[in-house]
Amino acid sequence: MNTSYQQQYSRLDYSFAEFLVERCHLQGEAKTQFRGLILELSAQQSAGHSCMQISAEAVALIQASGLAEPDQPAPLVVEAGRLYLHRYWQYETRLAGQLAALSRQGFPAVDCQPALDHYFPGQDAEPDWQKLAAQRALTQGLTIISGGPGTGKTTTVVKILALLQQFNQPSLHIALAAPTGKAAMRLQESIDNSKQHLPEQIRALIPSQVSTLHRLLGAKPPTPYFRHHADNPLPYDLLVVDESSMVDLALMSKLVDALKPGSRLILLGDKDQLASVESGAVLADLTQSLPGNTIELLKSHRFHAGIKQLADAVNQQHAATAWDLLTQPGSESGVALLAEEAVDYAVGQYRRYLALMASGAEFKAVFTEFSRFQVLCANQQGPNSVADINFRVEQQLSRLHNIHRQGAWYAGRPVMITANTPSLQLFNGDIGICLPDAESGQLKVFFPRGDGSSKKISPARLQTCQTVFAMTVHKSQGSEFEQVLIMLPEQLNPVLSKELLYTAITRAKQQVKIVADREVFIDCVNKSVQRLSGLAEKLALAQ
């Protein structure tokens, strides 16, 4: 076993390995080797892999352990040289079977060519992939639309919903969902905008509410169970899920489990983004193994050209080109290395919303100004991390008298919720700002609601939140900002990858500034994260 890995094992990995070692049938050296394998499996699971590739020798060892009995409930499963925890193997196998069945499910074609031509007039000589996505979604049970920011995923899906409602009698019962509250709010806004172009009677048949997946499925915290499952399915004929790259294996399995037989599923997302925080890279696996159900939209209709160029160079691992784009003279490209000190720059940006707050502006205006700009860090701790930037920005704003700290809470403190708190209707990733409340004269934390209003909560009731002058790239998934400042660490570390950088860059609509050393940047672009899973293989076999 290599020592660099040993340092990465957590106490959970050790306790889990010990738990299985005590129950295995092995002795001596074999037992030690078994412990090493389980430690590694547990660590790989925490790193997001659904399973781990093992050697033929290790397969024999696992089989001899008595803890991977085929055809019997056992904690471990060995399949095609991959070692799984039984639970993940079950999620994967069940999901593959269900999605393969969904992908084969067909709906009778209707003569809707004139309507299709109306919604997708397409004058270009090149094929209209949005139209093709719609054609497929009209007759298929499963449609996956993958594309970067501004490629028209939401526009396309709204047209698909319009066509489906126009040609289905009775009309379909539709649900719209996203993995986080923030993503749900963004989808709701975009759907509302796209719906404006539809005829009144069709518009009324497309829902305005977008729910989080946890709310849709009926989360029962603190248990991992949901109210809706195969025996109590969701009542919808069609479910649309946005930001699907954020959905992990377990949640996707529970979601597909809860679909009513005969219903349709449309998944939207960007397969090139960071995979989910938890195990699996479900969207990437699906786009790879279900090409007949997948449409990739490549043309961006909104994205700043310079940002798209940089994002593409990073995604295609053209590291030198990406670096050249950042260092070329001229500011019109919208992407550049940051020329000044990072904290000075961030403070300059954040002083604008603090000035608005000081002038007595209402929460909505303050929040909109705050949300224009965001510092994104690769890491939670260490130089150039979230903790580092939050600390230094607060210090400097204090020095400049833009904030007045007398403890953790002060007027202007922006916070991000770090754990779902259903009792307060707050969810992981929600962002609010602490402001003086005119009614009570006390400090309250204000959060925006999907309908444009806000809610206020006493700071004392917020147990799980952190200051958010900086957030990790992982936490920024599902959000967009006009401008971002991306902070890479001073040295290469395991979190860095081209997927992380691509995700960070594509959060920005107008401007990307980056703080990075050339060597770290190049290494980051050259490193790609491959999540090990058997989902793609199982799906291909189940076809």
Ligand SMILES: Nc1ncnc2c1ncn2[C@@H]1O[C@H](COP(=O)(O)OP(=O)(O)OP(=O)(O)O)[C@@H](O)[C@H]1O
């Ligand atoms: N075929 C098209 N021709 C011209 N403009 C388009 C086309 N498709 C979409 N757009 C426009 O591009 C913009 C982005 O579209 P949309 O919001 O649907 O993209 P998206 O992929 O859902 O973006 P995001 O991932 O950021 O949510 C919108 O202003 C939309 O009106």
